[in-house]
Amino acid sequence: MPVDTTDGVGFGVGDETQLILDSLDEFLEQEVEPLLDDLGDVDTNPRTGHHENGRLTDEVLEAREQIRRRSADAGFYAMNLPEAVGGEDVSPVTWYRAKKHLASHGPGLSRYVLAGPEGPKPLLLQAAGDQIERYLEPTVRGEKSTAFAQTEPSVGSDSPNMETVGRKDGDEWVLNGRKQWITNAPYADFVQLFARTTPQEEAGRYGGITCFLVERDEYDLGSYNNAVGAVGTQAEIVLDDVRIPQDRVLGEVDNAFYAAMAFLSLGRLELGAEAVGYSEYALEQAREYVTEREAFGQSIGNFQQVSASLARGKAKTYAADAAGLKLAWKMATDERTVMDASVFKWFATTVMWEVADAVVQVHGANGLAEENPYMDLLHQARMLRIVEGTDEIQLNTIAKELGLTE
Numbered sequence: 001m002p003v004d005t006t007d008g009v010g011f012g013v014g015d016e017t018q019l020i021l022d023s024l025d026e027f028l029e030q031e032v033e034p035l036l037d038d039l040g041d042v043d044t045n046p047r048t049g050h051h052e053n054g055r056l057t058d059e060v061l062e063a064r065e066q067i068r069r070r071s072a073d074a075g076f077y078a079m080n081l082p083e084a085v086g087g088e089d090v091s092p093v094t095w096y097r098a099k100k101h102l103a104s105h106g107p108g109l110s111r112y113v114l115a116g117p118e119g120p121k122p123l124l125l126q127a128a129g130d131q132i133e134r135y136l137e138p139t140v141r142g143e144k145s146t147a148f149a150q151t152e153p154s155v156g157s158d159s160p161n162m163e164t165v166g167r168k169d170g171d172e173w174v175l176n177g178r179k180q181w182i183t184n185a186p187y188a189d190f191v192q193l194f195a196r197t198t199p200q201e202e203a204g205r206y207g208g209i210t211c212f213l214v215e216r217d218e219y220d221l222g223s224y225n226n227a228v229g230a231v232g233t234q235a236e237i238v239l240d241d242v243r244i245p246q247d248r249v250l251g252e253v254d255n256a257f258y259a260a261m262a263f264l265s266l267g268r269l270e271l272g273a274e275a276v277g278y279s280e281y282a283l284e285q286a287r288e289y290v291t292e293r294e295a296f297g298q299s300i301g302n303f304q305q306v307s308a309s310l311a312r313g314k315a316k317t318y319a320a321d322a323a324g325l326k327l328a329w330k331m332a333t334d335e336r337t338v339m340d341a342s343v344f345k346w347f348a349t350t351v352m353w354e355v356a357d358a359v360v361q362v363h364g365a366n367g368l369a370e371e372n373p374y375m376d377l378l379h380q381a382r383m384l385r386i387v388e389g390t391d392e393i394q395l396n397t398i399a400k401e402l403g404l405t406e
């Protein structure tokens with residue numbers, strides 16, 4: 001189908017993107033589904049697949065790694081990164097559509113097909129010298145996994161106030177502190193860890209923070225930070241006089257916070273894409289259910305309160321998708337996207353929360369059943385409204401962009 005770009009706006013799916021979406025479906029069928037056959041209900045039920053303390057079972061970890069490696073082999077995993085480092089250089093629009101497309105198949109291990117928090121992000125493109133071969137390229141190939149470690153026990157949204165410190169000692173850096181809620185920390189080969197290297201009084205609020213590449217055998221793991229619906233994935237990182245060589249600084253000393261801020265929009269695009277995809281999935285499940293389920297002698301979809309609740313969900317999901325496409329398009333054309341990214345992330349995740357709640361409701365008791373994914377989607381939506389900047393942080397950013405606050 002030709003892409004109509006009348007007045008610079010195009011909503012058609014280009015041929016190349018459509019080919020990627022079709023190939024992703026084939027990949028799911030041929031590579032992912034056979035792996036899941038051996039895993040029982042782990043794919044659909046987050047209450048399974050982990051030990052008592054939360055640690056994921058070896059079978060689940062193996063399946064995730066296999067999906068990652070096979071996806072990288074097939075050219076999907078980090079296809080948004082430049083060809084020079086092993087990606088495919090696809091545009092943010094294609095990346096958005098691919099992320100959304102996978103989520104629209106419902107929650108499950110298919111989320112590991114495209115690089116998420118465990119995978120390479122543009123921040124890692126700052127890798128230089130040996131870091132390229134040792135960290136960046138194997139992560140793009142899905143052979144190694146990583147984590148992004150910023151949050152601490154006392155500091156989340158206010159991350160520049162972090163207490164973890166890095167002190168230079170000869171040719172080494174000495175790291176002390178504790179990170180918390182770090183996705184993939186228990187399983188990563190290395191983490192990208194943020195520490196204060198110059199006091200705020202000297203470097204300013206956002207300056208003085210450096211990103212270090214710290215290997216798994218160099219940090220201790222604290223407790224698992226198990227969330228409802230996300231058990232075994234997040235954990236604490238404990239740094240007690242950890243010494244690492246100078247060449248493990250990623251990017252420039254004291255400049256990591258600014259570097260990370262440059263990629264905020266991408267994280268928000270990806271997360272919002274998932275929210276839109278999950279909303280589409282949940283609405284489709286509900287549409288089928290209310291057509292078949294009968295009460296008072298007719299299908300429940302005939303009751304206006306039921307159909308209107310799904311219609312409202314559809315309208316909001318439609319609007320969220322349009323906002324996601326606009327954000328992706330502005331990113332592709334290198335425009336400023338601070339406001340757009342916050343609008344989309346806040347809106348798409350709020351819509352998913354409302355849609356998931358409506359979908360539970362129209363399923364009645366079946367909506368609450370553990371074997372169905374609807375309460376899990378509600379939990380997922382709750383989580384998406386906290387990670388990558390909470391609702392309040394997104395609204396603060398929008399208010400700031402409106403000139404209302406500083």
Ligand SMILES: Cc1cc2nc3c(=O)[nH]c(=O)nc-3n(C[C@H](O)[C@H](O)[C@H](O)COP(=O)(O)OP(=O)(O)OC[C@H]3O[C@@H](n4cnc5c(N)ncnc54)[C@H](O)[C@@H]3O)c2cc1C
Nearest residue numbers: 148149150151155156157158181182183230387388390392
């Ligand atoms: C499943 C999961 C995975 C995660 N993965 C990672 C990861 O990989 N790496 C990582 O570094 N972190 C990760 N996090 C942490 C996440 O980024 C933080 O939880 C998030 O930034 C919020 O910080 P906080 O939890 O400390 O809440 P706080 O910052 O303490 O906020 C508490 C409440 O106060 C509100 N609030 C705070 N400041 C303001 C303000 N200025 N105006 C209005 N309201 C405000 C917040 O919106 C929130 O409602 C993860 C968290 C979860 C749940």
